[in-house]
Amino acid sequence: MADVKQVQITFDCENPMRVAEFWNHVLGYVFPDPPPGFDSWDAFDATLPPEQQGGASACQDPNGVGPRLYFQRVPEGKVVKNRVHLDVRVVTGLRGEERLAALEKEATRLEELGAQRVRLLPADGFNESCMVMQDVEGNEFCLD
Secondary structure, eight states: OOOOOOOEEEEEESOHHHHHHHHHHHHTOBOOOOOTTOSSHHHHHTTSOGGGTTOEEEEBOTTSOSOEEEEEEOSSOOOSOOSSOEEEOSSTTOOHHHHHHHHHHHHHHHHHTTOEEEEEEOOOSSSOOEEEEEOTTSOEEEEO
């Protein structure tokens, strides 16, 4: 059997710090510690050439279970729908009206952080309801 590999999920974005802060709040993640010899990421960032400053950020599960998220600045803006997206599992096991109420509550919380609702995908007999949303830079994700 092959060894299981860890993954990091990378987001192309305009403002890596803003997107990382959003996902920290969504997932309960934290920023990783700064590199050795630096007391903050701002101090590390200040040592980079001006064109690289603010060009990357990351967040991670404080318990070390979930994948690390990495955010890198790219020159082009988002043009089309993501080919990969995150499903944020907030209502696992709930069904019907109870599920819809929990989705609504979490969607409202995330809107306060800058997310936008796209649409509700209603239960179809095979899949339960989920909410398609966008993060602060328009990256799609689902509340599931």
